[in-house]
Amino acid sequence: MLAGMATSASAQDTTLTIATVNNGDMIRMQGLTDDFTDKTGHKVEWVTLEENVLRQRVTTDISTKGGAFDIMTIGMYETPIWGANGWLVPLDDLSDDYNADDILPAMAGGLSHDGTLYAAPFYGESSMIMYRTDLMEKAGMEMPEAPSWSFIAKAARAMTDRENEINGICLRGKAGWGEGGAFITAMSNSFGARWFDEDWNAQFDSREWSDTLNFYKNMMDDAGPPGYATNGFNENLSLFQQGKCGMWIDATVAASFVTNPNDSEVADSVGFALAPDNGLGKRSNWLWAWALAIPAGTQNEDAAKEFIEWATSTSYIELVAEKEGWANVPPGARISLYENENYKDVPFAKMTLDSILSADPNNSTVDPSPYVGVQFAAIPEFAGIATDVSQEFSAAYAGQQTIEEALEKAQAITNDAMEAAGYR
Amino acid sequence: MARAVSNNRKLLNTVIAWTIGILIFFPILWTILTSFKTEAQAIADPPVFLFFDWTLENYEVVQERSNYARFLWNSIIIAGVSTILGLIIAIPAAWSMAFVPSKRTKDILLWMLSTKMLPAVGVLYPIYLIFIELGILDTRIGLIVVVMLINLPIIVWMLYTYFKEIPGEILEASRMDGASLKDEILYVLAPMAVPGIASTLLLNFILAWNEAFWTLNLTAAKAAPLTAFIASYSSPEGLFFAKLSAASTMAIAPILILGWFSQKQLVRGLTFGAVK
């Protein structure tokens, strides 16, 4: 009843419907919506969904031109594809105050199609190593700033203490292209593997892929947590916060969660390092941004742009800093943040920026590849294929099939789907 | 059963049945308990059962983050109206099948049930397109219609099985007395059918309340019911067992309470004519 009255009373004002993912930074933004409403008079309705549900929800809506949302939270994978289809409003006319040139080039590049920005980054991330300084010391080792995989594997085994439920290393193994699929793809880059050769042939029959998976599984079996084949970002985060992981290689945004004493039992003993490499010139870190985009055809385009300018601006960053401290501002989107004196004291700031700068979506593999993207290939078919493939990998991690079987199936699935899509 | 039973036997029955009952109920109980713990207590090893510092903090966080009242209201409207609408359409249909059966009655009945076997996700795009065309995306009315249609076969069937138990002779007699069709339904049938209708209403309200595919995929902000509320808590960052429990408790509490109060009605409603 109340809700009904509220909507009818405010019918003449603009109300924006925004679909977003239930990550910490977005939930914080939700809490600060009043600031936007005070400044512009526009009201905001939030549709907060878990990542997988969000993705299916917004994709259905935009591909059918449903118009249920005025702003959608999407990532680096969707933006170029949707932008190319003409489904998104170009963001090339944002105000001067907004200073679009301040967006980190790596982010702007990944959120553009043909040089036009289609989504504004709310926060950006790469991946890096977060490790327990106390456990590393106990193991008698020292983490270099840019370690190799063989060092990581050695350290992981040395830090593992099964009696006390301490696992040397926690990594994603969960099926899903954005979960374990993203991790293993980024990791495979450092082993010299690639998804496709230049003629779009699947490459899972290569030595490099088999090395990647074998290395991963051996290390995780020895030093990973039980049931790692079902662990994604959230599961590992909570393990790390409970002090059950020696090392964790994952999204740079996690740094603020593991160093926050309210949530983390190990907040004061976390160190950071670049994601490992294998001496082949590519590291195993990814590049991602959660960004705000406006579906073409919305009635409230101007108000939606105002919102995007508000949410991804430097003044929003200052607003969060004022309320929650600099460590909790949305990272990885703007150059000026990393030039800010206040932010320099944040322990993970430099490593985050270095990680972001070391990932190159246009040149992510050792051997040449035809696709853009580090932990994904920015083609419409990828999400479906990679989900199937990562399910096969997860089954291999859990010991339900051998790595050879998983790779064979992955090869067949990928080639079949690419054939269906007309690439081969 | 009028058999004399020794107290020992009764005690044994009681112990076994209570043990099983509590085991079956335990996941719900545990969820409710966990919702009053802090995140750290929620994963404590060994688990804490009753002796912890009870806190409402999780409920405050959930309440702060989402407008629970609106989700709840949408759930009530969608489940309630769709069930009542379904009954209005199903009562005449079930009546006619029960009292004026034809050769095809059973076929029609089984066909109706079989419409429930189509996989919903296969028709998501068609239905979504129709909803856009009709302009009823993210409206309660659209969802009411869909949820009503999903449950209609079950409603018809349940009512049919009740109506069939009503002896035909009574109707014959009333007809002999010159009662019109209207009188027959209003004064003879209705009183006998009320318990059956009530339990049908209850069961289908529960089914409508728990329908999660369409209610999630055809709504955004305005018409989203509790199933969408839950979808925003399923994997937040970091430790979340306690908050998840609080959100879960809030999502199932209304229906659980309703179910408990109407338990007797429901038990009768679930016979589906299984008792002859």
Next chain:
Amino acid sequence: MATQQSRSAARMMLAPAVVLLLAWMLVPLIMTLWFSFRKFLPLRGGDLGFAGFDNYTRFISSSAFWPSVQTTLIIVGGVLLITIVLGVILALLLDQPMWGQGVVRILVIAPFFVMPTVSALVWKNMFMDPVNGLFAHLWKFFGAEPIQWLSQESLTSIVMIVSWQWLPFATLILLTAVQSLDSEQLEAAEMDGAPYLKRFWYIVLPHLSRAITIVLLIQTIFLLSIFAEIFVTTGGAFGTKTLTYLIFQRVLESQNVGLGSAGGVYAIILANIVAIFLMRIVGKNLDT
């Protein structure tokens, strides 16, 4: 006995329900059939023309198809078996004289009120989590290695979760049937010295057959389309991909509506095979 007039009135009363359900069935069905013959890729610009039987051959020849049919049948069969066997036992138990029968009955039916998403979330995180789950604590307490439920025992886990949700339904229907059992007949058999199992087999079970059929029918309809339990727990990995889930992946993750629609048609065919099979037994038992 029914007059011509009441016959036509009856038809009128039946019409709205039949017409509505016919529309609800036919419109999506026709659209599904239409899409299944099209190359319809929303991310590549929508409808790209006629595809012949490509979608059909591709869907059925994919390595995921037969395993998914098998998984569907295992889950449906497993849940049916568990809920019916436990349901009969519980119904017989709850029918016995005891203290607090009403409360126990409430405890037993409670899971039926829980949304599938919520129950899947609760089971996955609070019980089956290999580190923090209650089962892991329990196993460790007894000095055993905790089971990695969702990866190593994935199908068992899902059957467990779904059975927990549907056991109350089966129990209730069977309970009402047990309550109508003719106790004199049973007592007579007891007097004659028939052992419990024999009484159960020759008197109780035949009496319950109709109720069991109903449980079988209603549950199959709901179980064929379970989705949330898989989406939340394993995401289709570890051999838990049912046909419904496979279609979901094709339509929403691969964004291939044509292929997914062809899958939908196969699912309808499978549902109909199951339905015919069911109708055979149900139809016989429903005859009055």
